[in-house]
Amino acid sequence: MIKSEAASPQRASWLPRFLSSPPVRFLRSERAIAIAMVTPSILLVLVFVYGFIGWSALVSVSNWHNINPDYSFVGLDNFRDLFNNFRFQIDIRNTIAFTVLFVASCLVIGLALAALLDRHIVGEGVFRSIFLFPMAISFIVTGVVWRWLLAPRAGVNLLVSKTGWIHMDYSWYTDSKIMYVHQGSRLGDALHTVGLGFLADPNYGLPLAMISVVIAATWQMSGFVMVLYLAGLRAIPDELKEAARVDGASEMQVLRHISLPLLRPVTLSAIIILGHQSLKIFDLVVSMTGTGAGFATDVPALFMFQSTFRANNFARGAAVSIVMLVSVSVLIIPYLYWSLRRESRL
Amino acid sequence: MNIYRNWRLFAVSMVGLLALGAIAACGSGDNATSTPTTSGGSPTATGAQLSGKLEIFSWWTTGGEAAGLQALYNLYPQVCPGNVTIQNSTIAGGGGDAARQVLSTRMQGGDPPGTFQIHMGHELLDSYVASGDMQPLTSLFAQQGWNNVFPQGVLDIVSKGGVPYSVPVNIHRANVLWYNTKTFTDNGLTAPKTFADFFTVADALKAKGITPLALGDKDTFESVQLLETALLGVLGPDAYKGLWTGTTDWKSSQVTDALNTFQRMLTYTNNDHSSLTWDQANDLVINGSAGMTIMGDWVDADNKAKGFTNSGWVPTPGTSGTYDALSDTFGLPKNAPNPDAVTCWLKLVGSKAGQEAFNPLKGSVCARTDCNTSLFGTYLQSAISDWKTNTIVPSLAHGAAASPSFLSDVSDAVISFAASPDVATLQSRLATACTSAGVCK
Numbered sequence: 178m179i180k181s182e183a184a185s186p187q188r189a190s191w192l193p194r195f196l197s198s199p200p201v202r203f204l205r206s207e208r209a210i211a212i213a214m215v216t217p218s219i220l221l222v223l224v225f226v227y228g229f230i231g232w233s234a235l236v237s238v239s240n241w242h243n244i245n246p247d248y249s250f251v252g253l254d255n256f257r258d259l260f261n262n263f264r265f266q267i268d269i270r271n272t273i274a275f276t277v278l279f280v281a282s283c284l285v286i287g288l289a290l291a292a293l294l295d296r297h298i299v300g301e302g303v304f305r306s307i308f309l310f311p312m313a314i315s316f317i318v319t320g321v322v323w324r325w326l327l328a329p330r331a332g333v334n335l336l337v338s339k340t341g342w343i344h345m346d347y348s349w350y351t352d353s354k355i356m357y358v359h360q361g362s363r364l365g366d367a368l369h370t371v372g373l374g375f376l377a378d379p380n381y382g383l384p385l386a387m388i389s390v391v392i393a394a395t396w397q398m399s400g401f402v403m404v405l406y407l408a409g410l411r412a413i414p415d416e417l418k419e420a421a422r423v424d425g426a427s428e429m430q431v432l433r434h435i436s437l438p439l440l441r442p443v444t445l446s447a448i449i450i451l452g453h454q455s456l457k458i459f460d461l462v463v464s465m466t467g468t469g470a471g472f473a474t475d476v477p478a479l480f481m482f483q484s485t486f487r488a489n490n491f492a493r494g495a496a497v498s499i500v501m502l503v504s505v506s507v508l509i510i511p512y513l514y515w516s517l518r519r520e521s522r523l
Numbered sequence: 524m525n526i527y528r529n530w531r532l533f534a535v536s537m538v539g540l541l542a543l544g545a546i547a548a549c550g551s552g553d554n555a556t557s558t559p560t561t562s563g564g565s566p567t568a569t570g571a572q573l574s575g576k577l578e579i580f581s582w583w584t585t586g587g588e589a590a591g592l593q594a595l596y597n598l599y600p601q602v603c604p605g606n607v608t609i610q611n612s613t614i615a616g617g618g619g620d621a622a623r624q625v626l627s628t629r630m631q632g633g634d635p636p637g638t639f640q641i642h643m644g645h646e647l648l649d650s651y652v653a654s655g656d657m658q659p660l661t662s663l664f665a666q667q668g669w670n671n672v673f674p675q676g677v678l679d680i681v682s683k684g685g686v687p688y689s690v691p692v693n694i695h696r697a698n699v700l701w702y703n704t705k706t707f708t709d710n711g712l713t714a715p716k717t718f719a720d721f722f723t724v725a726d727a728l729k730a731k732g733i734t735p736l737a738l739g740d741k742d743t744f745e746s747v748q749l750l751e752t753a754l755l756g757v758l759g760p761d762a763y764k765g766l767w768t769g770t771t772d773w774k775s776s777q778v779t780d781a782l783n784t785f786q787r788m789l790t791y792t793n794n795d796h797s798s799l800t801w802d803q804a805n806d807l808v809i810n811g812s813a814g815m816t817i818m819g820d821w822v823d824a825d826n827k828a829k830g831f832t833n834s835g836w837v838p839t840p841g842t843s844g845t846y847d848a849l850s851d852t853f854g855l856p857k858n859a860p861n862p863d864a865v866t867c868w869l870k871l872v873g874s875k876a877g878q879e880a881f882n883p884l885k886g887s888v889c890a891r892t893d894c895n896t897s898l899f900g901t902y903l904q905s906a907i908s909d910w911k912t913n914t915i916v917p918s919l920a921h922g923a924a925a926s927p928s929f930l931s932d933v934s935d936a937v938i939s940f941a942a943s944p945d946v947a948t949l950q951s952r953l954a955t956a957c958t959s960a961g962v963c964k
Contacts (some may be wrong), residue, residue, distance in 0.1 A: 330795060468743065471940070
């Protein structure tokens with residue numbers, strides 16, 4: 178009895194001492210739990226994201242042009258061939274045209290919708306949902322729907338023609354025409370005088386078929402931009418706007434000089450999110466138009482897919498994906514740097 | 524802040540786990556297992572009893588293709604005694620593109636299916652034969668007497684260095700011009716045999732406000748196939764075959780002629796061709812808004828399915844007497860599981876019974892020349908008699924003539940031609956394609 182009574186306080190004093198020893202304390206800490214929780218995903222990301230990026234980079238400088246893997250080093254030959262490839266040159270033109278048009282139209286339409294909804298109108302929630310719903314649909318479905326809506330023999334053309342006012346036979350995404358500055362035109366001559374004559378070339382034009390894809394993509398994503406802007410607008414203190422109004426500013430001036438400058442971070446986020454999406458766009462183009470007439474709607478991701486899985490040209494496919502990765506990084510890395518620096522300042 | 528951070532960590536790890544789950548799910552695929560309806564040994568069959576699983580990989584998922592495949596599965600137990608379970612691994616989409624992608628992953632990962640559907644010719648020879656992943660089938664061909672029942676033209680296409688690597692189950696013809704007989708008789712036209720005839724007919728149709736040549740090249744192979752028939756019609760079979768072996772010069776004036784012809788044919792097509800598929804282009808012929816279309820003989824099955832009876836056909840201009848062939852074949856991968864069951868499958872698909880069961884359903888003709896003609900419809904009967912007598916050449920658009928990378932470069936050149944129809948550029952790009960494929964010097 179006495180012995181056991183003596184033993185129990187001893188145990189009691191030994192156990193907390195063990196539990197409070199530095200290694201065990203560490204294991205019980207939140208930090209350790211956090212590390213344990215995050216380790217599997219870090220390992221997976223290391224292998225399946227960064228490992229495969231590294232592997233793609235390795236393949237992109239290899240000589241692997243058919244089913245047989247051939248890892249012999251060829252330097253930057255694949256990239257040189259790629260940039261000399263007429264299809265890839267077209268793809269770069271298309272991506273730039275698509276990105277500029279898509280991001281610009283999403284921002285403009287998104288901001289306009291947000292500014293309208295910000296008036297605290299009746300049924301705001303309903304409108305917000307209606308504009309946001311397209312985002313819930315996958316790009317594949319959007320592509321199929323718009324493929325039919327803009328098919329020259331159906332959809333919009335047919336609808337407009339059936340009204341009987343005008344006969345509409347716009348060729349939409351089947352158009353192979355490129356809109357560009359012609360050599361010898363007035364604008365072409367103007368470009369020449371400032372040393373930019375090379376821009377007067379179909380390689381620096383806008384494929385008309387791309388406009389159809391931009392319409393579909395904008396339809397899907399502008400609601401998302403609207404929500405971003407709406408949140409941004411609601412975050413602006415009413416006092417600022419009231420003060421401006423008291424000083425005699427019109428509603429347009431309030432928007433121009435108060436709201437828009439304060440929305441700049443939102444615009445930047447929207448540009449980053451839309452921009453990296455449009456540089457990588459694949460599913461929408463595949464289901465809606467494919468490569469298009471004369472590659473009018475071809476994009477690098479499609480070229481990468483066909484090079485790799487149709488032509489078995491793995492080195493070229495890897496080179497395309499590395500170029501895509503670099504182009505997205507150029508957009509993302511400054512943004513990450515900027516947002517991380519801002520976070521650490523908070 | 525702490526809670527927020529932990530939740531973020533938790534979310535990140537969950538996303539990681541989900542990614543792992545997705546990867547695991549991708550690995551398993553969607554394989555349906557179908558057990559043959561009749562099992563057990565046939566009294567006439569001899570040899571060891573087969574057992575285990577036989578995985579057959581294809582992109583035959585719908586309509587006549589799937590029915591033909593099922594007919595072969597039903598025959599399997601009668602030809603191959605034992606109780607083999609057939610695993611029907613099909614991957615739909617893109618005319619086999621999706622299936623080929625999965626196949627290449629599996630072959631490179633050392634996990635070949637028992638056997639797989641692949642186009643005869645360079646699609647196989649320049650891929651898995653070149654990489655040493657296929658078993659030569661010389662003794663099987665000799666044992667089954669296939670060297671006598673398959674035409675020499677086909678034996679040439681399935682062989683590399685005289686060694687056959689796959690068994691053709693069917694034959695399709697790529698150089699067929701389909702026309703609406705009602706439109707033609709109403710306008711007093713006859714089916715064109717030469718390019719001169721073709722352009723006369725096309726002008727007459729155009730004058731009546733009818734699209735002369737329906738084209739639907741959304742999937743791009745359709746315009747490549749049109750180019751292929753133009754090359755074949757202008758160059759003739761021998762020079763055409765030389766294009767794919769390096770003996771015909773891509774820069775020659777004959778090729779220029781063919782490309783000019785191709786360009787001229789494109790001016791008679793419907794404007795919205797890049798939004799249509801081949802069967803939608805055929806719809807234009809069916810409803811009379813177009814007069815002709817140039818497409819493979821799977822159009823016959825499409826016409827039947829759509830109840831269209833005013834269909835006429837001739838070989839494409841300048842190609843009578845030539846059979847521009849493509850075929851679905853099966854081979855035996857090295858390290859294939861259950862190779863004995865696979866070999867018996869190959870015997871079945873090459874046999875008279877197997878080909879007679881499969882082809883009437885699929886809407887193609889037998890690769891063998893001894894099939895019972897009465898099993899087939901009107902068009903196919905005429906195709907069978909051509910098959911026995913014509914010169915056989917390999918189709919480009921369907922993998923027989925050139926390696927996948929050669930074909931892909933040719934396709935790219937043809938697609939960009941639609942936007943900038945410059946024959947000289949097209950010709951130099953085709954010549955470059957031949958050089959980078961290692962065929963031309």
